[in-house]
Amino acid sequence: MDVRLEINxxxxxxxxxxxxxxxxxxxxxxxxxxxxxxxxxxxxxxxTVLLDGDPVYSCMTLAVACEGxxxxxxxxxxxxxxxxxxxxxxxxxxxxxxxxxxxxxxMSCVALLERVPRPTSEDVLRAVSGNLCRCGAYxxxxxxxxxxxxxxxxx
Amino acid sequence: MSIKVVRTxxxxxxxxxxETALVxxxxxxxxxxxxxxxxxxxxxxxxxxIARVTGRARFTQDVYLPGxxxxxxLRSPYPRARVRRVDASRAxxxxxxxxxxxxxxxxxxxxxxxxxxFRDEVRFVGDEVAAxxxxxxxxxxxxxxxxxxxxxxxxxxADLEEAxxxxxxxxxxxxxxxxxxxxxxxxxxxxxxxASVVVESTYRTSTQLHNSLETHGAVARWDGDELTVWxxxxxxxxxxxxxxxxxxxxxxxxxxxxxxxxxxxxxKGGAGKYTIIAALFARQxxxxxxxxxxxxxxxxxxxxxxATYQTVKIAARGNRIHAIEHLSWSNAGQGRxxxxxxxxxxxxxxxxxxxxxxxxxxxxxxxxxxFRAPGYVEGTFALDQAIDExxxxxxxxxxxxxxxxxxxxxxxxxxxxxxxxxLAACYDVGEKEIGWGHRKPEGTRxxxxxxxxxxxxxxxxxxxxxxxxAYATVHLNPDxxxxxxxxxxxxGTGTRTVLAQIVAEELGLALGDVRVELGDTNSQYAPxxxxxxxxxxxxxxxxxxxxDARMQxxxxxxxxxxxxxxxxxxxxxxxxxxxxxxxxxxxLGEVKDFTVIGKGSRFPNPEGVSLKTFGAHFAxxxxxxxxxxxxxxxVVAVHDIGRVINPLTATSQVEGGVIQGLGFALSEERIVxxxxxxxxxxxxxxxxxxTIRDTPKITVKFIDDPDPKANNIGxxxxxxxxxxxxxxAIANAVANAIGVRVRTAPITRQRVLEALSLQ
Numbered sequence: 001m002d003v004r005l006e007i008n009x010x011x012x013x014x015x016x017x018x019x020x021x022x023x024x025x026x027x028x029x030x031x032x033x034x035x036x037x038x039x040x041x042x043x044x045x046x047x048t049v050l051l052d053g054d055p056v057y058s059c060m061t062l063a064v065a066c067e068g069x070x071x072x073x074x075x076x077x078x079x080x081x082x083x084x085x086x087x088x089x090x091x092x093x094x095x096x097x098x099x100x101x102x103x104x105x106x107m108s109c110v111a112l113l114e115r116v117p118r119p120t121s122e123d124v125l126r127a128v129s130g131n132l133c134r135c136g137a138y139x140x141x142x143x144x145x146x147x148x149x150x151x152x153x154x155x
Numbered sequence: 156m157s158i159k160v161v162r163t164x165x166x167x168x169x170x171x172x173x174e175t176a177l178v179x180x181x182x183x184x185x186x187x188x189x190x191x192x193x194x195x196x197x198x199x200x201x202x203x204x205i206a207r208v209t210g211r212a213r214f215t216q217d218v219y220l221p222g223x224x225x226x227x228x229l230r231s232p233y234p235r236a237r238v239r240r241v242d243a244s245r246a247x248x249x250x251x252x253x254x255x256x257x258x259x260x261x262x263x264x265x266x267x268x269x270x271x272x273f274r275d276e277v278r279f280v281g282d283e284v285a286a287x288x289x290x291x292x293x294x295x296x297x298x299x300x301x302x303x304x305x306x307x308x309x310x311x312x313a314d315l316e317e318a319x320x321x322x323x324x325x326x327x328x329x330x331x332x333x334x335x336x337x338x339x340x341x342x343x344x345x346x347x348x349x350a351s352v353v354v355e356s357t358y359r360t361s362t363q364l365h366n367s368l369e370t371h372g373a374v375a376r377w378d379g380d381e382l383t384v385w386x387x388x389x390x391x392x393x394x395x396x397x398x399x400x401x402x403x404x405x406x407x408x409x410x411x412x413x414x415x416x417x418x419x420x421x422x423k424g425g426a427g428k429y430t431i432i433a434a435l436f437a438r439q440x441x442x443x444x445x446x447x448x449x450x451x452x453x454x455x456x457x458x459x460x461x462a463t464y465q466t467v468k469i470a471a472r473g474n475r476i477h478a479i480e481h482l483s484w485s486n487a488g489q490g491r492x493x494x495x496x497x498x499x500x501x502x503x504x505x506x507x508x509x510x511x512x513x514x515x516x517x518x519x520x521x522x523x524x525x526f527r528a529p530g531y532v533e534g535t536f537a538l539d540q541a542i543d544e545x546x547x548x549x550x551x552x553x554x555x556x557x558x559x560x561x562x563x564x565x566x567x568x569x570x571x572x573x574x575x576x577x578l579a580a581c582y583d584v585g586e587k588e589i590g591w592g593h594r595k596p597e598g599t600r601x602x603x604x605x606x607x608x609x610x611x612x613x614x615x616x617x618x619x620x621x622x623x624x625a626y627a628t629v630h631l632n633p634d635x636x637x638x639x640x641x642x643x644x645x646x647g648t649g650t651r652t653v654l655a656q657i658v659a660e661e662l663g664l665a666l667g668d669v670r671v672e673l674g675d676t677n678s679q680y681a682p683x684x685x686x687x688x689x690x691x692x693x694x695x696x697x698x699x700x701x702x703d704a705r706m707q708x709x710x711x712x713x714x715x716x717x718x719x720x721x722x723x724x725x726x727x728x729x730x731x732x733x734x735x736x737x738x739x740x741x742x743l744g745e746v747k748d749f750t751v752i753g754k755g756s757r758f759p760n761p762e763g764v765s766l767k768t769f770g771a772h773f774a775x776x777x778x779x780x781x782x783x784x785x786x787x788x789x790v791v792a793v794h795d796i797g798r799v800i801n802p803l804t805a806t807s808q809v810e811g812g813v814i815q816g817l818g819f820a821l822s823e824e825r826i827v828x829x830x831x832x833x834x835x836x837x838x839x840x841x842x843x844x845x846t847i848r849d850t851p852k853i854t855v856k857f858i859d860d861p862d863p864k865a866n867n868i869g870x871x872x873x874x875x876x877x878x879x880x881x882x883x884a885i886a887n888a889v890a891n892a893i894g895v896r897v898r899t900a901p902i903t904r905q906r907v908l909e910a911l912s913l914q
Contacts, residue, residue: 027219034209039450039840043840046368077209087205087208091200091208092200094200094803094806097647098367098417098646099415100418125847125848132368133847134418134420134815134844136811136813138810139850
């Protein structure tokens, strides 16, 4: 089937079988490998992308269900060499170790910050509670999200 | 420079072995207190941070090559069976399927001592039976379901304690149980006789699954005779060795790459069957082939931390620990070794009379793999609880009791003097940070009427000395930038960053002027990134390579500036001569296309010295006595690991170890259905790794006392130490809170409620 999507602001049309997930479409058809396949059943959050602004598990979302929708992935956050404040904050607070869950963590944080520009720690915990990190970067992820909010509000 | 052969005793995950290595040139003395370091020892964000936050970091799973085929594996549904017949005709007929391999058609390929990848007798649920290569992963998965296999089902045993029984099904010609470690000190029998108090307990720990977020996997591509393999691994050279053995091809035809990798925690030590399968298909089909495990496969066939059954008999005489007998049985599954849970008992405390035995038990389950401080987490869970049980019986504060038993200046196992031991300092810092004075022997009231609060602590002992061989080269460009090449890998621990810091410090460059290239067997050899040995093994070689480059640069500058080399030094990217700064680029600029290549190797550890890391964790918990839920409120982790190269990444690593230990302590447990031998929670839904909601307040402290005897950077390892004492500290805090002890990990609500009901 042909599906029209807006990926990080670019309109694309992809030809996919009806059972293909958005995650596999991004990774294999479109070459956007930032979102990761970890559990492939909606428990870990490593595949999180934004669908019309909402964070979704792309492994649990069929590509055909995204017809006409806007998809944002980690690849679309930075503008050239200019990083998004949350990306800056993740580096500054060392909010990752291996980095495999990081794109998903970051997209969950972006969704939060766009909805709640000045989140509390509790807001951050809720936003990323569906994103597992096996290296245990959790304390730094909270610190990064809070500091990015502060940086964002100063702009 | 001249090559010398050195022999050295090296410790890896508790086992000491004799190694032979080649070294080049002369070693350097460790940086002294007056070295004026400006980059090493400082907080630095990761040099590869941008790649990791933008999605640009390319992991093995992100390698998609043109024309690449995908593999899925058919795995045994039985814990033990003979494969009688495989009919792949329906699978082969499926459009898009390129080939099927199984035991009746696969080429011979030796893997871990066996002659074949696909066993005649499959030995656990998840053992490889056949593999399909197809145009898409979906097609390969569909084809796997079309393969018909005739199995002759055989008797099996899938439980540790069942396999230990005399009348258990034997899985080999040998017994299921074999001794794997022993130590005797003093006279235990007599000591128990003249002791004033004896406490005996049984402890159990569950099988923990690594669940690295990136599953094991490889992509293989042949270009003529040359094989390139991308693999998510902790040891590219180990993968190369596995490929050489399986495929019988020379090193020169193999290149293994691992740029970024998504976690290993010990399980990714060498080539897997998936690696060999990918390489075999790629050769047969003339196309690149990707074989990446699914989450379920990862949790069946890619390793685990052995479950243990341990008994500890501990005796006091007056207020001294007089004797310990610690016996431990580990579930190896189909593994050929086990870790030694009695390691901490043998070496951590001053115990005059000791008897320890460690046994390997085979079962019809997937093989174990090293998992962050293998054996030591499990053993410390038993040992440090036993010490608390004894303290309670003799009416002592458990911290005070331990303090009287950490005075040894020599390693009781080898008799060698410790290079440095700051365990007492760890206790002092931890005691203060947690507020140990709030601890009452009977626990205290919690934040609600149904909640009890308790405090607990435990210690850690781990090697972490590092070892040769390890080599590195530093390539200094004419513009004053440098590239470090080394065959080690950054598994998320920050290796790239700390090595860049060492190069920048030694060579007098800015951190941003150093690029680090790791994870490539075309570089010189580096050891496995495991056993807390990376920084202490590779770091000293890197420093020597940078120093060699510096000396060559000074020689070149001497000629170009016409000043004696001894009157020159390098600072922040410039050559300083008689107070005048000339940027390196300007000095070398007139020399066209010249690259200084500095070489460095890891020298042996010093003779006659015991190099160890020490530490202690303190925990404050609350327990809801109605639901049995344990709430960890605060963990203080204090470690003595020599010099801390980068406090930022080191702190992250400790936090990560604490959180992984929390999973072991409270929630992580592989569950096997005994009648069928199947793992029922081999996924992230049923197997509970800690989430951000489970994370307590964590205070990380380092003694940060460089160990000048250890090596030329004064650093020891940190990967394992922060997981070792955490589960025991939690268990002790829970026991303090509720007055009853849970001796099985994980300490689930059910186990807490059971313990309370027996009170």
